[in-house]
Amino acid sequence: MSDPKRPLVRIANGQGFWGDSILGPIRLVREGPLDYLTLDYLAEVTLSIMQKLRSRDPSKGYATDFVKLIERTAKDLVEKDIKVVANAGGVNPRACRDAVLEALRAQGLHGVKVATVEGDDILESLDTLTAAGEPFTNMDTGAALSGVRDTVTSANVYLGAFPIAEALATGAQIVITGRGTDPGLVLGPLIHEFGWGPEDLDQLAAGTIAGHIVECGAQCTGGNHTDWQSIPDMAMIGYPVIEATPSGDFTVTKHEGTGGRVDVGSVVHQLCYEMGDPANYITPDVVADFTSVSIEQDGENRVAIRGAKGLPATPTFKASLSYADGWKALGQLTISGPDALAKARACAEIVWQRLAYDGFEYGPEERLVEFVGANVCHAGIPIPEASDPSEVVLRMGVKGPDRAKVDRFGSELVPLVTSGPPGVTGFAGGRPKATEIIGFWPALVAKEHITTNVTVSES
Amino acid sequence: MPTVLLSRIAAARSGDKGEGSNVGIMARSQAAYEFLRTWLTTERLAEHMHGINAGDVVRYEADNMRVLNFILSDSLGGGGSASLKTDAQGKTHGLAALRMTVDVPTEVLEATPEA
Numbered sequence: 001m002s003d004p005k006r007p008l009v010r011i012a013n014g015q016g017f018w019g020d021s022i023l024g025p026i027r028l029v030r031e032g033p034l035d036y037l038t039l040d041y042l043a044e045v046t047l048s049i050m051q052k053l054r055s056r057d058p059s060k061g062y063a064t065d066f067v068k069l070i071e072r073t074a075k076d077l078v079e080k081d082i083k084v085v086a087n088a089g090g091v092n093p094r095a096c097r098d099a100v101l102e103a104l105r106a107q108g109l110h111g112v113k114v115a116t117v118e119g120d121d122i123l124e125s126l127d128t129l130t131a132a133g134e135p136f137t138n139m140d141t142g143a144a145l146s147g148v149r150d151t152v153t154s155a156n157v158y159l160g161a162f163p164i165a166e167a168l169a170t171g172a173q174i175v176i177t178g179r180g181t182d183p184g185l186v187l188g189p190l191i192h193e194f195g196w197g198p199e200d201l202d203q204l205a206a207g208t209i210a211g212h213i214v215e216c217g218a219q220c221t222g223g224n225h226t227d228w229q230s231i232p233d234m235a236m237i238g239y240p241v242i243e244a245t246p247s248g249d250f251t252v253t254k255h256e257g258t259g260g261r262v263d264v265g266s267v268v269h270q271l272c273y274e275m276g277d278p279a280n281y282i283t284p285d286v287v288a289d290f291t292s293v294s295i296e297q298d299g300e301n302r303v304a305i306r307g308a309k310g311l312p313a314t315p316t317f318k319a320s321l322s323y324a325d326g327w328k329a330l331g332q333l334t335i336s337g338p339d340a341l342a343k344a345r346a347c348a349e350i351v352w353q354r355l356a357y358d359g360f361e362y363g364p365e366e367r368l369v370e371f372v373g374a375n376v377c378h379a380g381i382p383i384p385e386a387s388d389p390s391e392v393v394l395r396m397g398v399k400g401p402d403r404a405k406v407d408r409f410g411s412e413l414v415p416l417v418t419s420g421p422p423g424v425t426g427f428a429g430g431r432p433k434a435t436e437i438i439g440f441w442p443a444l445v446a447k448e449h450i451t452t453n454v455t456v457s458e459s
Numbered sequence: 460m461p462t463v464l465l466s467r468i469a470a471a472r473s474g475d476k477g478e479g480s481n482v483g484i485m486a487r488s489q490a491a492y493e494f495l496r497t498w499l500t501t502e503r504l505a506e507h508m509h510g511i512n513a514g515d516v517v518r519y520e521a522d523n524m525r526v527l528n529f530i531l532s533d534s535l536g537g538g539g540s541a542s543l544k545t546d547a548q549g550k551t552h553g554l555a556a557l558r559m560t561v562d563v564p565t566e567v568l569e570a571t572p573e574a
Binding site (some may be wrong): 037058139179187198224226227230265268269270271273275276277278279290291292293294295322325326328330367368370376377378379381383394397398399429437438439440442 | 468471472474475477478481483485490505508509510511519521522523524525526528530536537539540541543544545546550551553554555557558567574
């Protein structure tokens with residue numbers, strides 16, 4: 001551990017996923033003190049889509065929302081010296097950087113440093129890595145990669161936080177990464193600010209837990225909360241701010257005057273999100289123990305997290321490969337009462353019968369029927385009011401390796417409007433079409449086989 | 460013993476984990492946590508969620524958060540983009556768990572504030 005640059009650092013996350021509200025980060029920059037703004041744009045499926053965009057146009061393949069955000073906030077970011085760390089680079093961090101530099105220059109902002117972190121994208125080097133002894137065995141199923149190798153569309157490792165710290169050390173105002181761990185977006189700035197090293201396991205665990213708490217934006221400030229009626233002003237919900245200290249202890253809060261609530265309950269809600277074994281949260285930087293911390297209210301909308309413990313990191317990175325895994329089609333119709341549910345059941349049977357007449361049959365694993373409004377989400381749990389709904393959305397889908405067969409299904413749904421029971425409507429989407437299923441292939445890669453690369457440019 | 464919904468003594472959050480989901484059950488008091496640690500077994504949760512989850516259920520405990528974290532291994536109809544289900548991410552599984560009915564000792568109920 002080297003000397004901290006300052007005793008307290010404020011880090012906010014303004015984007016929980018690609019598609020989150022742009023008001024989150026805009027208001028964070030506008031409404032309170034901030035040193036770092038982090039933004040998470042990458043879900044698992046995103047990189048595969050970006051890889052496809054890039055293959056058609058080499059200047060694409062990153063989160064374009066990020067450039068729009070920079071256009072709207074650049075002057076404030078520079079004036080208030082708020083550093084930005086975003087995984088907006090997708091599969092093309094350099095193209096993202098160029099677009100950001102262009103946006104900065106267009107606003108007369110020159111000399112702003114923008115860094116990229118690369119090395120996560122291993123699509124091109126997949127065969128070289130395999131030859132070097134990386135089998136890419138599926139972590140969940142134990143299957144060999146050879147079965148899907150020809151259909152792989154993207155391959156990325158989840159990088160850790162140290163390359164982000166390295167990028168910040170260049171003096172960059174904006175750091176653009178590709179695939180990395182979500183908590184790393186927060187941990188990276190803390191490593192940079194507080195001089196934490198790979199041996200500072202408890203601090204790395206603390207920064208990882210802080211990152212996990214804020215990685216889904218407003219999900220720790222009262223969004224998606226069991227007791228939603230008690231959450232004040234959800235429309236103007238504040239996005240989370242971490243006040244971190246060199247010891248690792250930190251406070252979760254939000255800017256004054258914003259909606260939502262930060263209390264032990266709202267923070268624990270988010271600690272539970274996508275949680276596995278809480279005592280072993282594995283990242284490339286540390287194995288964090290969520291059960292080690294104390295979580296206490298420390299004033300209004302302030303929760304103190306203290307005493308985090310970490311164990312040494314594993315020798316591997318997690319890799320996520322995506323591959324083409326067949327086709328699916330989904331469609332829906334709305335069916336009014338009386339007898340909405342009975343009519344919806346009849347409709348589904350009619351569709352399968354007509355398809356069977358034409359030679360198209362779908363096995364139980366290849367098809368799904370849902371009666372939305374009659375207890376789809378909580379199937380199997382008795383809910384009296386769901387037995388006779390006044391209307392039902394009939395939602396049907398099929399999937400499988402044969403595109404033509406999947407497409408054939410789509411043309412038998414809409415005809416129900418005129419050739420089924422009465423009261424069938426809501427077919428505005430037209431015929432459901434086959435879309436590609438993207439499969440995921442989780443694997444481990446030895447860290448020594450991955451090289452990261454930081455570059456920096458100026459506007 | 461009074462019969463209540465699990466939501467009276469616990470909150471929940473859920474999300475996807477590969478082809479399954481996790482359901483974190485947060486007890487609303489220490490008394491409720493101690494009661495649930497014994498009562499809310501993987502068997503009980505698996506039975507309640509049988510229409511949602513086709514696979515195994517594993518439970519973890521986090522005493523510091525008063526959380527019982529359940530992993531439902533096959534609850535998303537394939538998961539990711541392979542799922543045909545409306546709730547392909549398990550976002551609603553926490554609320555499904557909270558619809559369980561529970562016979563709670565009076566002293567536990569009295570020690571547990573309402574939401």
